[in-house]
Amino acid sequence: MSTVTPSRYVAEYETIAPTLPGQTLSWLQQLRRDALAKFSVQGFPTPREEEWRYTNVSAIEKKLFAPSATLSTSPVDKDWLKSFQPEDAWSAVLVNGHFSAEHSLLDGLPEGVLIMSMADALVETQNLASLLENHLCRTVTNAEHSLVAFNTAWFTDGVFVHVPAKQVLAKPIQLLNIVTEADAMATTRNVIIVDEMAEAQVIETFAGMDIARDGVYAASQSGTGAANAYLTAAVTEVFVEACAYLTLYKMQCESEKAYHFGGTYIKQAQDARFTHHNFAFGGLLARCDIHTDLDMASECELNGLYLGVKRQHLDNHTRINHTKPHAISREMYKGVLDDRARGVFQGRVIVAENAQKTDSQMNNRNLLLSNEAEADTKPQLEIYADDVKCGHGVTVGQLDQKSIFYLQSRCVDEETARNMLTFAFANEMVDKIKIKSLHDKVLEQVLARFPQEGVDKEWL
Known part of the structure; x- marks a missing residue:
């Protein structure tokens, strides 16, 4: 209890x-x-x-x-x-x-x-x-x-x-x-x-x-x-x-x-x-x-972006249950965490015994902008069928130093380079929005949460 x-x-x-x-x-x-x-x-x-x-x-x-x-x-x-x-x-x-x-x-x-x-x-x-x-x-x-x-x-x-x-x-x-x-x-x-x-x-x-x-x-x-x-x-x-x-x-x-x-x-x-x-x-x-x-033969796509700052705690829990054959699922979640924020991703794909020919892929990518930010990720595959194609991938890390150096070599200062790479990482999920007015509103929320110096909204 x-x-x-x-x-x-x-x-x-x-x-x-x-x-x-x-x-x-x-x-x-x-x-x-x-x-x-x-x-x-x-x-x-x-x-x-x-x-x-x-x-x-x-x-x-x-x-x-x-x-x-x-x-x-x-x-x-x-x-x-x-x-x-x-x-x-x-x-x-x-x-x-x-x-x-x-x-x-x-x-x-x-x-x-x-x-x-x-x-x-x-x-x-x-x-x-x-x-x-x-x-x-x-x-x-x-x-x-x-x-x-x-x-x-x-x-x-x-x-x-x-x-x-x-x-x-x-x-x-x-x-x-x-x-x-x-x-x-x-x-x-x-x-x-x-x-x-x-x-x-x-x-x-x-x-x-x-x-x-x-x-x-x-x-x-x-x-x-x-x-x-x-x-x-x-x-x-x-x-x-x-x-x-x-x-x-x-x-x-x-x-x-x-x-x-x-x-x-x-x-x-x-x-x-x-x-x-x-x-x-x-x-x-x-x-x-x-x-x-x-x-049977249904399709599912789950996309997500979570941005955490200060002491925010953002938990995302997904479950895709393949109950019949020939279904397809795709999942991509990204997290950007700064300050002392904590992001959680728990993704679970279940393939039933008779759900043959299932095709499922799950990915979670996390970008930590401070040493105190935390990402907890737990992908799970439960497969009870034998003729399936399933996989998952997870990354947790900081900005790629080689990418920062590359931009610096093109006369971009380090802070601007970091901002550009951070927004590019998040903007991949924003660009999936097919409704223009909603796309712009979500983009405004993204821009409001991180430094904008060196980043032009028109680029994104």
Whole structure:
């Protein structure tokens, strides 16, 4: 049993429970009760658990963050909000864990496409409620770990996205999560369903805002988010049906004192294609889970970039489960760590006994910019089939002195040479973004975190 007791959160649960969505749905209430029971026994994950051996979340218990029962009436800086909304995209905005129709941009949706509040979807019609009953907690269960159970019990809202069969969306869909209050707890549950032969792009964005003395919210001048401590606990369940294609982007630039857990759990049907781009920049402590199950001849690509400065702790945990033959997976994660930051990468590929002809490659590259930065990397291959092609590679190191010398020999000073090589290392992952407006926003976040002397944005 965990040494971190959940009693404080469990004691507070009865206060918030009556305000949680889905009170009239017996199946959802049972899910919540089961989740609460599991969390009551296990508490928050601890480093004694193998999947959490590098990450200690005990500070979350000590702080006792409080979920909001309703949508906050506090003002939101619309200019700041707009700075996170890509051009030419539908945007569903969640403020402190609640869907905000006022700030969302959802006009002009194609017929049959649904983007709506999870709380509304649960009570909209019997058909929608039944659809959610068949999908909620189907890609991940409370047995995964106790933070998933925590989210299942506490989630206050979320976004439901349904793209019908053969629909190819011309614009991306953004799920923009912002926190405007100190000590808040934003617990959201999203469900994304992309039906047969459909195609879509979804962007998950997480950001925080500062609270000025006069009570007016304003963006942090550093560009790294708010200076307030809060907790984000978000779970997104994704279903990519036969011959469908979904590209999912995640940009996490929370407050520098925030705690973030984001779990993305995917089920891919036969011949489905799924691509994920994960950019982890913010948070004092941030954990990201990306787990996908591949069916017959499905394809999966996972890309990631994590940038850590000061005392940040950024943990990325991926699992690719090949359950059927002829599936293909590719994974590339890069980390850049400065000061006393710590980056964690745990990548696991599982090939089932009957998943013959599997083709899987996994790579993790880490660049340490200071002697006190730390990178922990743990690639794993579990192969139970005998006709497969699988491999992995890992590197942890500093900038190549020969490359620095080469640039110096071309009249580039040493500091500029180091900056150029650092940005070039990170920019390989940024260049994989196919949405121009999102590419520019991610690039701004990268440039804000490291010295820019000698680096021209136009080069990148």
